[in-house]
Amino acid sequence: MDEKIQSAYQEEMLRLEHTSKKIDQQLERLQRIPAYYGKDLTEQVLDSMREQSRRNLSKAVDEPYFGRLDFQESGKGAPTPYYIGKAGIEEEGSSKLLVIDWRAPVASLFYSFTGGLDAAAYDSPDGLIDGLVYLKRNVVIRKQILQRVVDTFDREQDSLAAHDEFLLYRLGENKDNKLRDIVSTIQAEQDRIIRAAKNTALIIQGVAGSGKTTVALHRLAYLLYQYRDQIRAEKMIIFAPNRMFLDYISSVLPELGVGDIQQNTFSDWALDILEQEVKLADPTVTLNTWFAIGPNRPEINEHAPGRFKGSLSFKEDLEQKLASFEQIYIPSSSFQPWEGKVLPIQTIHEWFFVENNHYPLAKRRDRVVARIKRWLEMELEPIWEMSRKKELKQKSAQKLRTYLKSWPEHTALSLYQLLYPDTQFKHKTVQHEDLAPLLFVHCRLHGIPSERMFDHVVVDEAQDFSPFQIAVLDMFTRNRSFTILGDLSQGIHAYQGIMDWKEFSSMFPEEQSGYFELERSYRSTMEIIQFANSVLSRGGQTGLLAVPVFRSGDKVRILQTEKSERMKMLIKALNRIRAGSSSTIAVIARTEKQSEKLYGNLQQAGIPCNSISSRQREYKGGISVLPVYLAKGLEFDAVILMDVDGEHYTSSIIDAKLLYVGCTRCLHELWLLYSGEASPLVDLQDRENISTEFPQ
Structure with a gap:
């Protein structure tokens, strides 16, 4: 081991021992303090703070930090080493921080600083703080064991040579069935x-x-x-x-x-x-x-x-229809509860359009109806003859029910259908594109x-x-x-x-x-990304193409097989991949029906796997069988794409996007199987990135 590297490793070993000891002491002390269940607000706040500290310390026990930044603030005599972790840890009895939270202002330098001898700066609550970065160091700690120390910048050497090496080390790790945090490898463009x-x-x-x-x-x-x-x-x-x-x-x-x-x-x-x-x-x-x-x-x-229905022009049309509906929403005639007594329509208009104009439609209706009922009560109040009063009360109640039939209460669905009579929904079943308009109507009704x-x-x-x-x-x-x-x-x-x-x-x-x-x-190897980019280009896509990090791997395997032999070839490919280090593998079909059939065939062949459908709520890892349109957003160590022929993947842009999605799911290995003629989206002449032979 290089003397400088060995020195850095020894230095970080001592620091880790010191930090771990302090964390253990703090955690032990906090765990001895019983939880507070009383009603004193001050004690409740203190107990909540202690619980937060316990959580932070428990999380930091195995991996207290992942980075170090030595920064000398302008006007200060020497650089200060800042250790950066997922949670800030204070040193007891001191204003000093053992570990800086990755979200703290000074920690932003760890992500934004990209080398050079010029001054660096970060925004703080006190304004811009500038100074010089002397060291930027990545460390890998697992279960309190220091596994790796990499200096990604050293002012003495003005070097960032190891930066990509450390990034590639982290990117090369295999996937499990959950997405992971990236606090130790956030890049400058991501940090912004x-x-x-x-x-x-x-x-x-x-x-x-x-x-x-x-x-x-x-x-x-x-x-x-x-x-x-x-x-x-x-x-x-x-x-x-x-x-x-x-x-x-x-x-x-x-x-x-x-x-x-x-x-x-x-x-x-x-x-x-x-x-x-x-x-x-x-x-x-x-x-x-x-x-x-x-x-x-x-x-x-x-x-x-x-x-x-998802366009802003449809929203504008709906707004106009709602505005027109609002003008004719209330009844057009005055309310006459009994002969000789009239509540003028002008008064009802005033209540609806002026006094309650700031309320949503349904609330305005409720308030105006309540106002009409109060008006009735006030008109009945002076009548002293009980039989006459009872008669008029019953009569006015019936009249009001009849009057309000011309002013029905609407739900979002009933009003939507009223505004768009051609849109009818059987058993109140709507399409996905109707949800936004329905929500918009609901908000206009209820706020x-x-x-x-x-x-x-x-x-x-x-x-x-x-x-x-x-x-x-x-x-x-x-x-x-x-x-x-x-x-x-x-x-x-x-x-x-x-x-x-x-x-x-x-x-x-x-x-x-x-x-x-x-x-x-940062996901796939250079070979996979360059192949996936060519799929988009051959489909006519001219937008932003991916730029791979310098991580080379196996070539993309594109294998032709007879239709009758495709399951044998799939199982052979799966066994080859499983013999390596891949722990998550996706078998991706073109449609859900084909995916279900593949899943059944693999089950019969004794291959342990999980089926992913549009109704799925959990991703279980291992071998997954799924249609290509459900693969978006997921990651796997290896991917096998089935039936990549001209029938399943034409030269259309939508098929190019589907195939691109399938190709870009994997970190390390990509296999494409086809029968007959390969899809026109696949460049079989790209010998730099593909291989048409089964690996020996």
Whole structure:
């Protein structure tokens, strides 16, 4: 071992021993203090602080920190070593910090500093702090054992040579069935997104494997740390494409010490607000229609039902119809409870359009009806003859019931159908594209209670959201605080989603929005990324292509097999992959029906595997069999794509995006099997990145 490396390792061993001892002492002391169950507010606060410290210390026991930054602030005599971890740890009896929280201002230098001898700076509550970075060091600690020490910058050498080496070391680790945090490897371009101001609508175009989902989750943790007095975790929400994806990302926030953040799909959230007034049509019908094989698949354009009902022009039309409806909503005639007594329509108009104008429609109706009832009571009050009073009371009640029939109470569904008579829903079953309009109508009827408002909203796979959906979410979000992320190259649900990020950015003021591009892919090897890029290019995609980090691996395996032999070849490929180090493997079919058949065949062959369907709520790891359109957002060590021929993957842009999604799911190994002629999206002449031979 090099003398300098050995010295650094010994130094970090001593520091780890010191830190671990301090953490153990603090944790032992705190665990001896019994929990407080009394009613004294001061003691409750102190107990809560102790519990938070216990959690932080317990989390830090095995891996107290992952990085070190030696920074000399201008005007100070010597550099200070800052150790950076997932949680800040104070040294008892001292103002000194044993470990700096990764979200702290000074820790931003660990991510943003990219080398050089010039001064560096970070924003602090006291203003800009500048100085010199002397050392940037990555360390890997597992179960209190120091495993790796890598200096990614040393001022004495002005070197960043080891930076990529450490990144590749972390990227080369195998996947399990959960997404992991990336606090130790956050890159400068990712850090800028994470630390962006709260009241901003961020739109992030990130290529496959750029870490955009993980960045968004880390941004939530940062916002809670930085704006702890302004926002609450339970007022933040993540919208994901499906329940299985939520399960897949479920461990990241707890690892970062963050709990209570809401996680949902747009459809489940919408149905909850609509109080289950409607049911959602089976999504598999839509999926099987749009992802069918052959010429019968519908064409995706702006006239597709999902795109039309999800557009801002449809929202404007709905707004105009609601405004017109409001003008004719109340009865057109005066109310006459009995002969000789009249409540003029002008008075009812005044109550509805002036006095209660600031209330939503249903609330205004309720208040005006209550006002009419009070008026009746006041008119009946002077009548002293009891029999006459009783007669008029009964008569007026009947008259009011008749009068209110011309002023019916509406639900979101009944009003939506009234405004669009051609839109009828059998058994109150609606399509996904109807949810945003229904929510909009619901809000106009009932308003938005304060407890339903969000402090920050994350929309993942946002290219599959419609502008109308984002507009509705904006109504529920304070200060337009959004993190909207996705990849247009993976826009396989374009029948309901967007074609350009401008469809979203145009909805926010320029000074209150930001657009970022993440073009580096950290997931797959160079060979896989370059092959996947060629698939997009051959399909006519001209957008942002992924730039791989310098991590080389096996060539992409593209194997031809007879149809009768495809299952034998699949099992042979699986056995070869399983003999290596891969622990998560995906077998990806073109459709859900084909996926189910493959799953059954593998089960019969005795291959342990899990089937993933559109109704799935949990990703279990191991070998997964799934259709390509459900693979988006997931990661595997290895992927086998089935039936990559001209019938299953044509040269169309949607098929190119589907195949691109399948190719970019893997970290280390990609296999494509086909019979007959290969898909026109596959370049069999690309000998630099592919191999057509089964590995020996």
